[in-house]
Amino acid sequence: xxxxxxxxxxxxxxxxxxxxxxxxxxxxxxxxxxxxxxxxxxxxxxxxxxxxxxxxxxxxxxxxxxxxxxxxxxxxxxxxxxxxxxxxxxxxxxxxxxxxxxxxxxxxxxxxxxxxxxxxxxxxxxxxxxxxxxxxxxxxxxxxxxxxxxxxxxxxxx
Numbered sequence: 001x002x003x004x005x006x007x008x009x010x011x012x013x014x015x016x017x018x019x020x021x022x023x024x025x026x027x028x029x030x031x032x033x034x035x036x037x038x039x040x041x042x043x044x045x046x047x048x049x050x051x052x053x054x055x056x057x058x059x060x061x062x063x064x065x066x067x068x069x070x071x072x073x074x075x076x077x078x079x080x081x082x083x084x085x086x087x088x089x090x091x092x093x094x095x096x097x098x099x100x101x102x103x104x105x106x107x108x109x110x111x112x113x114x115x116x117x118x119x120x121x122x123x124x125x126x127x128x129x130x131x132x133x134x135x136x137x138x139x140x141x142x143x144x145x146x147x148x149x150x151x152x153x154x155x156x157x158x
Contacts, residue, residue, distance in 0.1 A: 001060065002058055002059070002060050002065065002096070002099070003058070003059050003060075004056055004057070004058055004059075004099050004100060004103045005056060005057060005059055006054070006055065006056055007045070007055040007056060007057050007067075009041075009042045009045035009046050009055070010046065013062075014057075015038075015042060016038070017057075017062065017063070017064045018055070018057045018064045018067055019038045019041060019042075019067075020064070021057065021064035021065065021066060021067050021086065021087075021088055022035075022041070022067040022069075022086045023035055023038075024086075024088035024089075025066065025067065025086030025087045025088045025089075026084075026086045028088065028089045029089070029123070029127075029128075030121055030123075031148060032148045032150075033121075050073055050074045050075045051071060051072070051073055051074075052071070052072050052073075052074055053069055053070070053071045054069065054070040054071075054104070054107045055067070055068070055069045056068050056069075056100060056103050056104070058087075058091075058096045058099060058100055065087065065088070065091040065096050066085070066086060066087035066088070066091060066096040066097060066099075066100050067084075067085070067086045067087075067100070068083065068084065068085045068086070068100035068101065068103065068104050069083065069084045070082070070083050070104045070107055070108060070116075071083075071084075072108075072111065072113060078112075079112075079113060079114045079115055080113065080115050080116075080117060081104075081108050081111075081113040081115070081116050081117070082116070082117045082118065083101070083104050083108075083116050083117070083118045084118065084119075085097050085100050085101055085104070085118075085132075087100075092128055093128075097132055098136070101136060104116075116138075118133065118138065120132075120133050121146075
């Protein structure tokens with residue numbers, strides 16, 4: 001049975017499964033994606049100061065089918081929250097991302113946030129994140145181009 005639950009970064013097994021789902025969802029179909037490392041994410045969740053992160057996962061037993069993180073600053077721009085929802089491709093279009101987003105919306109309302117921000121990597125009009133965010137009422141206010149230069153493999157002589 002699918003449950004949306006908070007993630008405890010001190011629970012090594014649960015965190016590892018959760019992070020694997022985050023990484024699978026965040027990297028799918030993307031060229032040279034930038035994803036926070038497991039070590040950095042665990043540290044961010046364990047050592048929260050002015051930046052508070054709420055992490056949840058969609059779990060079916062021990063399997064994580066999607067992840068979500070809401071980040072907010074407790075000192076500046078306290079009305080804003082930044083969210084990140086990731087669902088691995090094999091679990092998309094099943095309502096998991098919607099359930100995760102609803103959980104974050106509840107958390108955001110509970111702490112008094114009035115505006116949520118997020119990033120979507122759009123390759124073309126069929127990009128799944130674009131359809132998801134538009135369906136949930138988000139609209140684009142800023143567009144960036146991310147430029148990538150693939151370098152030839154180099155063999156290092158040590």
